[in-house]
Amino acid sequence: MVPSATLATMIALPALDELCINTLRFLAVDMVQKANSGHPGLPMGSAAMAYALWDRSLKYNPRDPNWPDRDRFILSAGHGCALLYALLHVTGFDLPLDELKRFRQWGSHTPGHPEYGKTPGVEATTGPLGQGLANGVGMAIAEVALAARFNRPGHKIVDHYTYVLVSDGDLEEGISSEAGSIAGHQHLGKIIVLYADNHITIEGSTELAFTEDRMARFAAFGWQVQRVEQSNDVEAVALALDNARKETDRPSLIAVRTHIGFGSPHKQDTAAAHGEPLGVEEARLTKEGMNWPVSPSFHIPEEALEHFRRAVVRGSAAQVEWESRFKAFGQEYPELSAEFQRVIDRQLPGDWGAGLPTFVASDGPMATRVASGKVIEILGSRLPEMMGGSADLGPSTHTKIDGAGSFEPEDWAGRNMHFGIRENSMGAILNGMALHSGLIPYGGTFFVFSDYMRPPMRLAAMNALPVIYIFTHDSIGMGEDGPTHQPVEQLIGLRSIPGMVVLRPADANETVAAWRVAIGRKQGPVALVLTRQGLPVLDLNSYPAIPAGVPLGGYILADFSTAKDPEITLIATGSEVHLALKGRDQLQTEGVNARVVSMPSTNLFAAQSEDYRDRILPKGVPLLAIEAGSPMGWQSYVGPRIAVIGIDTFGSSAPGPVVMEHYGFTAENVCRQAHHVLNQRREKGSCA
Numbered sequence: 001m002v003p004s005a006t007l008a009t010m011i012a013l014p015a016l017d018e019l020c021i022n023t024l025r026f027l028a029v030d031m032v033q034k035a036n037s038g039h040p041g042l043p044m045g046s047a048a049m050a051y052a053l054w055d056r057s058l059k060y061n062p063r064d065p066n067w068p069d070r071d072r073f074i075l076s077a078g079h080g081c082a083l084l085y086a087l088l089h090v091t092g093f094d095l096p097l098d099e100l101k102r103f104r105q106w107g108s109h110t111p112g113h114p115e116y117g118k119t120p121g122v123e124a125t126t127g128p129l130g131q132g133l134a135n136g137v138g139m140a141i142a143e144v145a146l147a148a149r150f151n152r153p154g155h156k157i158v159d160h161y162t163y164v165l166v167s168d169g170d171l172e173e174g175i176s177s178e179a180g181s182i183a184g185h186q187h188l189g190k191i192i193v194l195y196a197d198n199h200i201t202i203e204g205s206t207e208l209a210f211t212e213d214r215m216a217r218f219a220a221f222g223w224q225v226q227r228v229e230q231s232n233d234v235e236a237v238a239l240a241l242d243n244a245r246k247e248t249d250r251p252s253l254i255a256v257r258t259h260i261g262f263g264s265p266h267k268q269d270t271a272a273a274h275g276e277p278l279g280v281e282e283a284r285l286t287k288e289g290m291n292w293p294v295s296p297s298f299h300i301p302e303e304a305l306e307h308f309r310r311a312v313v314r315g316s317a318a319q320v321e322w323e324s325r326f327k328a329f330g331q332e333y334p335e336l337s338a339e340f341q342r343v344i345d346r347q348l349p350g351d352w353g354a355g356l357p358t359f360v361a362s363d364g365p366m367a368t369r370v371a372s373g374k375v376i377e378i379l380g381s382r383l384p385e386m387m388g389g390s391a392d393l394g395p396s397t398h399t400k401i402d403g404a405g406s407f408e409p410e411d412w413a414g415r416n417m418h419f420g421i422r423e424n425s426m427g428a429i430l431n432g433m434a435l436h437s438g439l440i441p442y443g444g445t446f447f448v449f450s451d452y453m454r455p456p457m458r459l460a461a462m463n464a465l466p467v468i469y470i471f472t473h474d475s476i477g478m479g480e481d482g483p484t485h486q487p488v489e490q491l492i493g494l495r496s497i498p499g500m501v502v503l504r505p506a507d508a509n510e511t512v513a514a515w516r517v518a519i520g521r522k523q524g525p526v527a528l529v530l531t532r533q534g535l536p537v538l539d540l541n542s543y544p545a546i547p548a549g550v551p552l553g554g555y556i557l558a559d560f561s562t563a564k565d566p567e568i569t570l571i572a573t574g575s576e577v578h579l580a581l582k583g584r585d586q587l588q589t590e591g592v593n594a595r596v597v598s599m600p601s602t603n604l605f606a607a608q609s610e611d612y613r614d615r616i617l618p619k620g621v622p623l624l625a626i627e628a629g630s631p632m633g634w635q636s637y638v639g640p641r642i643a644v645i646g647i648d649t650f651g652s653s654a655p656g657p658v659v660m661e662h663y664g665f666t667a668e669n670v671c672r673q674a675h676h677v678l679n680q681r682r683e684k685g686s687c688a
């Protein structure tokens with residue numbers, strides 16, 4: 001009954017190993033079959049190599065999945081998550097068998113792709129192929145950075161590996177080259193990648209679209225590469241893992257020739273093992289062929305369970321051993337030990353915000369990117385856990401922490417990172433650093449290129465990861481580089497990501513307040529959207545509402561009376577706040593009383609109470625929004641009664657002020673449009 005291809009790839013394993021591996025295989029088969037949905041192929045083919053890792057070397061404690069010095073394991077090929085859930089259950093994580101039986105069902109802890117925070121032991125949300133590999137690089141970076149900061153002679157308190165299991169799809173995605181290149185360049189010897197080299201993707205053979213020499217590619221990135229020809233050769237995989245760990249100077253890729261759908265008489269080595277259950281009959285044939293009981297399903301032999309559950313004793317012992325070493329470290333270095341605990345717990349020191357600047361009018365004009373750079377320098381000196389950089393735009397994005405050194409190969413104490421021109425993997429690496437914990441990661445690029453890193457930003461928001469993005473050159477106002485570099489639809493794009501806080505400050509003082517929000521927000525990403533061009537400074541003597549107003553998303557910056565409602569409210573963000581202020585002055589000379597609301601964050605404003613929002617934008621008062629971005633969205637932010645001065649084309653190459661003027665971003669146009677809104681209203685009034 002065993003298919004010929006299977007025979008060709010089977011090697012004799014000790015009975016217990018085979019029993020354990022088949023337990024994983026058939027749990028996955030049964031999960032997918034019961035859910036009538038999912039991918040059985042990868043788990044069946046990769047069970048043996050995953051077993052080699054989890055049984056022989058992975059350092060983890062099922063009873064304390066968050067222990068700081070555990071090894072990290074990421075299943076980058078998230079579609080194969082039935083394998084991960086099976087491993088978590090059998091090794092003793094808090095994932096009962098019933099949860100495996102509820103695979104992919106509403107409210108279960110076994111969702112269709114691994115979700116961070118939903119299942120104990122899942123270290124990263126994966127599914128969008130390639131992201132998990134780059135997350136792993138971020139985790140490995142966090143490990144060496146924290147080791148450089150905290151380890152002392154005789155005290156290696158940070159000392160763990162990052163393992164990633166990838167598939168063809170992970171390595172086809174461009175992000176794998178970005179991340180692979182960074183890991184090789186940085187000599188990250190403690191990331192080890194197991195590659196399920198099964199020659200199959202959804203449309204069929206990898207011959208259709210993926211024929212380069214992957215090993216040569218990773219070798220060229222500076223990785224150690226090894227190949228294991230027999231997918232089920234547990235000892236060979238274990239040996240390759242040992243070799244990889246011995247290689248301290250280079251990351252490691254271990255390509256294991258696996259067979260998708262291993263053991264299935266009609267589906268092994270075919271794309272049919274993807275994306276759907278084996279089917280009742282095929283599952284029966286597969287089980288029979290491998291001497292597995294056809295029923296009951298979800299069968300876990302006692303000997304296998306007992307063997308797997310040794311992970312609890314092993315893991316607890318490893319953790320206890322680390323804790324005693326950590327205690328000894330604390331006795332010798334009490335302050336450092338408390339500091340380690342603080343950063344791992346994501347706590348901020350009490351005085352972290354002290355010494356942040358207050359800018360005065362005579363400091364201007366100042367671009368908000370410049371103000372942000374000044375804030376970063378101060379925050380960076382107060383918060384040694386801040387670590388980040390830019391995708392080769394540091395001098396433009398002002399992301400450098402002066403005096404903090406460069407994070408460089410084997411000089412990992414530096415905190416200024418050089419991601420190279422690799423935005424997608426920069427985003428995913430930041431996620432990995434945040435997932436690891438112990439750091440406040442940030443990264444910057446031009447706002448328009450945030451599109452290149454949208455997939456990891458989406459995941460950061462989904463997982464409430466505290467990552468900070470610094471996006472400069474925030475509008476057509478950036479000028480000469482033209483439409484390719486002038487963001488238009490990026491603001492609404494980012495604002496539409498649930499959980500993403502977007503802040504577009506109007507001046508240097510709003511920028512300081514925005515940074516306070518960003519650092520104080522321990523859950524969820526924050527995007528700071530900053531200007532290239534200089535802007536007047538809104539002096540706090542004239543605009544005292546700024547520090548308290550920015551965290552609320554929107555607030556009254558300038559009003560003609562505290563007692564009466566205005567005739568019209570001008571809402572603006574970023575550089576356009578200054579146009580709103582000028583427009584308001586002009587309107588005032590014409591006898592129209594306008595209020596200016598600065599709204600650096602529509603997301604934060606939407607989260608305020610209705611009462612607060614009504615006080616800022618009184619019902620019945622017409623609204624005019626001014627923002628150099630897509631006009632879409634404003635109605636959903638503040639309601640239907642709004643007119644918008646925005647831009648719904650791509651901008652043009654010319655000096656910034658010229659471009660702004662051509663697209664209607666002038667005080668005169670603000671005034672004109674305000675009159676237009678008021679006239680329309682009067683006409684409507686008279687008709688009624």
Ligand SMILES: Cc1ncc(C[n+]2csc(CCOP(=O)(O)OP(=O)(O)O)c2C)c(N)n1
Binds near residue numbers: 042077168198201274
């Ligand atoms: C970025 C991204 N694009 C597309 C998909 C849809 N998808 C899921 S699995 C898969 C291909 C699976 O092939 P492979 O990566 O070789 O995995 P295996 O065949 O080993 O299961 C694709 C295209 C995805 N998950 N992520």
